[in-house]
Amino acid sequence: MFTGFMVNAWTVGSIVSIVAGLVGFFVVLRGSAFVAHAIPNGSLAGAAGASLIGVNTILGFGVFALFGALGIGVLSRRGRHDVATALALVVMLGLGALFVDLSVEYTPEIYSLLFGEILGISNNQLTTTVALALVCVIAIIVLYRPLMLSSLLPDVAAAHGISTNRINLAFLAVVALATTMTVPVVGTLLIFALMIGPPAAARSFTDRPIHAMVLSVVIALVVVWSAIALSYQTNYPVGFYVGTISAAAYAFARGWAAWARHATIRGGSDPQPAQVAGSAG
């Protein structure tokens, strides 16, 4: 279980969890779950297009991820954010349907891009993933302060000369990058579930941003490690375990927050946890 190709699975799984935990914290904070779903899914079209014209599928995927992210950013300046995201997603998927239709050999690849093949990662892929992950983590560290400020207090951010639009575009680009790095190895489903479940659970436990980020990474790691182990034992897809365990982690966190609030109300002491529970969503 810890030898041969499984070593790569554990390594990549851990790297993906760290990136998803960090980026996901901001996804949940900014209410961008739809974007986190739309970019990986829509970018599948890029992979299909690349295989149609005979280019590296990851490159096609990355180009679509970036253009999708920028498209969502530009469209939502003049309209509702969720409408812009939905339309960008369906346009990309429509192109994907066209590309798949025009090429004949692509079909079997859809399943692996949707649900990933973490148990079959080559050393070559490992290097690329590590490099892109480093870029993602550095981007999050650099953007940390302006991103926090513009997510929580947009007015104060504007007063400090931080352009909300520009920060939004930068954030979308980070999501696109994180997606491109992770989807070829773990699939669109897994990365989405990891960017929502663990951070949302972490925010139910604590209100402090740094604590929540660390906790989010820890929960993501636990989810992925147990998913890989279970998948290895049972042969069922990793995505199934990641999706359901992430949701279970969130359910547990919400339950814990509700219980903590209940306990403090009955104890009549510190009113703080009530706020924690209030920010759970």
Next chain:
Amino acid sequence: MNPTLAAIFAPGLFTSSPVQIAALVCAIVAVVAGAVGMFTVIRGQSFAGEALGDIGTTGGAAAYLIAAGPLWGFGAIAVAGAAAMELIGIQRPRGRDVATGIVLGAGLGVAALLLYIDTVQDSTTGATFTIVFGSPFTITSSAIPLVIVLSVISLGIIVLLFRPLLLSSISPELAASRGIPVRLLGAGYLLALALTVALAAFTIGTILSTALLVGPAATALRLTRSPAKAVFAAALIGIATTWLGIVMAYDSYDWPPHGQGWPVSFFVVTLIFLAYLFAGLPNWRRHRATATPTDAATRA
């Protein structure tokens, strides 16, 4: 028929039975999606619409496994997903996003398992492909009665709740102060949304389901501020784009590269997107001329 018309409407278009069924089903779905979609856009719940369609495919995969009617699978899972979103708290503005995301993640996880089992049993990826991309040309006429029943139910819910739902969507506080049960209405709307999306995702695929739910309604809300007019406009835009898409897809059978036709979803999505962009043009000019901020509630 004169030559120009004959070039647009390829021979056999009006007599082909798959085309007729596709046109009928698309029109039904466009009307229902237009009505439900207007509320989806006003309430900012496009993500829920997209997510329910996606997890509906889980139901499709489950139905495929036990060889039940896939539409039942789509419907059951979409309603269950909507109930879960309601429980987690989709009606709180802050919880909306996460509620939808958690349900979508879990639903897709189960879909991965079911599709895996489907694939192992059949050793093909056909099921994945059909369920993910779907096409209106694959509907059989035997599905039509069930399609009509589901449409009537969701349209009925919307018609019945129209006025109170509209008020509670635009201003929940005002609605609550008038004694309107906002939460209950929201749940009723979510049920209509789940049924509509299940119906659309099953008949015309998840891509077109989201496109028809959000695109025409958002376009209509850019053209008119009257909700009733917007519903009609959305239905008309939906019908026009899908029918035009079907005609183009039918024509494309002679197109390169290998004469097997381009997908309907590509044409319809492109048309819907163009309509949305064009509907925004006058507004954009006015914005540049006067630079007045428009009311966020009426912007779509």
